[in-house]
Amino acid sequence: MRVTCVVNGETRQADDVWPGESLLYVLRERLGLPGAKNACEQGECGSCTVYLDGLPVCSCLVAAGQADGRTITTVEGLATGSGEEQLDRVQRAFLATGAVQCGFCTPGLIVAVHDLLARDPAPTDPDIREALAGNLCRCTGYEKIMEAVRLAATS
Amino acid sequence: MEFLRPSDWAEALAAKAAHPDAVPIAGGTDVMVDLNFDRSRPAALLDLTRVPTLDDWGTDGDLLRIGAGVTYRRLIDELAGRVPGLALASRTVGSPQIRNRATVGGNLGSASPAGDAHPALLAAGALVELASTRGTRRVPVTEYFVGPKRSVKTPDELIAAFLVPARPGAEQFAKVGTRNAMVIAVCSFALSLDPETHAVGTGIGSAGPTPLRATEAADFLAAELPWETRGPVPAAMANRFGDLVGAAARPIDDVRGSADYRRHALAVLARRTLAWAWTDLGGAA
Numbered sequence: 344m345r346v347t348c349v350v351n352g353e354t355r356q357a358d359d360v361w362p363g364e365s366l367l368y369v370l371r372e373r374l375g376l377p378g379a380k381n382a383c384e385q386g387e388c389g390s391c392t393v394y395l396d397g398l399p400v401c402s403c404l405v406a407a408g409q410a411d412g413r414t415i416t417t418v419e420g421l422a423t424g425s426g427e428e429q430l431d432r433v434q435r436a437f438l439a440t441g442a443v444q445c446g447f448c449t450p451g452l453i454v455a456v457h458d459l460l461a462r463d464p465a466p467t468d469p470d471i472r473e474a475l476a477g478n479l480c481r482c483t484g485y486e487k488i489m490e491a492v493r494l495a496a497t498s
Numbered sequence: 499m500e501f502l503r504p505s506d507w508a509e510a511l512a513a514k515a516a517h518p519d520a521v522p523i524a525g526g527t528d529v530m531v532d533l534n535f536d537r538s539r540p541a542a543l544l545d546l547t548r549v550p551t552l553d554d555w556g557t558d559g560d561l562l563r564i565g566a567g568v569t570y571r572r573l574i575d576e577l578a579g580r581v582p583g584l585a586l587a588s589r590t591v592g593s594p595q596i597r598n599r600a601t602v603g604g605n606l607g608s609a610s611p612a613g614d615a616h617p618a619l620l621a622a623g624a625l626v627e628l629a630s631t632r633g634t635r636r637v638p639v640t641e642y643f644v645g646p647k648r649s650v651k652t653p654d655e656l657i658a659a660f661l662v663p664a665r666p667g668a669e670q671f672a673k674v675g676t677r678n679a680m681v682i683a684v685c686s687f688a689l690s691l692d693p694e695t696h697a698v699g700t701g702i703g704s705a706g707p708t709p710l711r712a713t714e715a716a717d718f719l720a721a722e723l724p725w726e727t728r729g730p731v732p733a734a735m736a737n738r739f740g741d742l743v744g745a746a747a748r749p750i751d752d753v754r755g756s757a758d759y760r761r762h763a764l765a766v767l768a769r770r771t772l773a774w775a776w777t778d779l780g781g782a783a
């Protein structure tokens with residue numbers, strides 16, 4: 344089937360899509376957007392988190408056909424350019440605090456934190472932990488990530 | 499594989515009648531895991547996310563009717579005051595990303611004994627509205643589950659909505675798991691106390707082949723609670739209620755917990771939810 348959607352502000356089209364494949368697969372393998380990561384394919388890790396019609400979702404659990412006609416923003420769509428100053432404040436805060444080690448969890452976390460701060464500009468620590476409960480990181484131990492969110496909230 | 503995408507309810511029912519083996523997909527949080535892991539290769543997927551009426555909720559006489567496609571996120575944001583027990587259960591489902599997509603219709607469709615919506619729906623005395631091109635029927639949720647992951651829904655039927663009393667009593671829900679998020683319940687319990695009719699509703703999750711009620715426990719509590727005085731619940735009464743809830747479960751030993759542990763934990767959850775719900779009704783602690 345053909346899937347057409349608006350991705351990071353641009354109308355994109357993918358052909359010969361198997362309807363049962365995931366939006367994550369379409370983004371990574373068909374549209375050349377490898378930002379969202381594939382770590383578990385079962386909704387547990389959050390590394391594939393993207394905005395679908397404005398809500399963060401696990402793109403591994405959205406059927407390609409369900410994304411047709413929808414609007415998607417991936418981590419690639421959050422920066423306004425490639426320079427460091429054009430990164431989103433959440434991305435800058437992750438860099439500044441060392442919240443990135445292997446980086447596999449980072450794109451999903453960036454989208455989840457971006458959404459959290461859009462809804463709640465000054466989250467408490469429990470609010471941050473709750474909002475990030477669906478994103479696993481196997482490297483950092485989360486403390487640097489907490490620091491990054493606090494920094495992003497005040498920058 | 500075919501991908502069917504009806505744009506309204508009549509089309510959805512017609513598609514299901516024409517393709518009874520098509521697998522409906524709403525939030526996809528159960529369906530896609532099976533597809534990603536090659537556990538199933540259905541002949542067709544029937545996408546319900548473009549059927550607008552499934553996302554509606556509103557009153558229907560004395561009942562509140564909530565479309566099968568309403569997500570946990572929306573239950574929490576829009577309906578916490580109207581379905582307090584179900585909203586509490588919804589908060590424990592998965593993670594924010596999962597709650598943004600997953601639906602109660604999907605929980606009922608999967609009919610897992612561990613589904614977190616089920617105990618709350620049982621306690622509230624919900625009805626499940628099933629529809630096909632043959633017509634629509636409303637089944638009490640107490641009769642909906644017939645075995646592990648099995649329900650009375652026939653292959654040509656879709657879940658349209660569920661219905662609960664428009665004026666809820668005091669409702670509580672509690673769940674045992676290894677973490678605060680992203681856990682399949684080891685066991686769970688939902689309680690509803692109706693201050694007007696003095697009815698007690700119960701629901702047990704993850705401790706039997708289907709979600710269960712604790713009928714004897716509910717009858718005992720309904721008869722014994724000091725409804726008029728709202729005086730304190732005597733410890734002996736709370737303990738007896740807990741024991742009866744534990745006895746109503748039909749748990750097994752599995753990787754998440756032993757049968758004995760589940761019975762014990764359910765007795766604890768029953769006493770705790772009773773104390774919370776009684777306080778909600780202005781009862782003495």
Ligand SMILES: Cc1cc2nc3c(=O)[nH]c(=O)nc-3n(C[C@H](O)[C@H](O)[C@H](O)COP(=O)(O)OP(=O)(O)OC[C@H]3O[C@@H](n4cnc5c(N)ncnc54)[C@H](O)[C@@H]3O)c2cc1C
Binds near residue numbers: 386522527591599615
């Ligand atoms: C990471 C993760 C964590 C989870 N945590 C929890 C949890 O804490 N508690 C819990 O209860 N569940 C949990 N689940 C399971 C799942 O999210 C729930 O069962 C959810 O309610 C399914 O809803 P859905 O809309 O995504 O269903 P889908 O996957 O779209 O569908 C599920 C089933 O229902 C059928 N179906 C869906 N809608 C209809 C309809 N209208 N009519 C007829 N059939 C229909 C489908 O064909 C399928 O068989 C989790 C899942 C994941 C991936």
Ligand code: FES
Binds near residue numbers: 381382386388
């Ligand atoms: S890859 Fe989607 S949640 Fe892990």
Ligand code: FES
Binds near residue numbers: 444480481
């Ligand atoms: S930085 Fe490696 S998983 Fe988070």
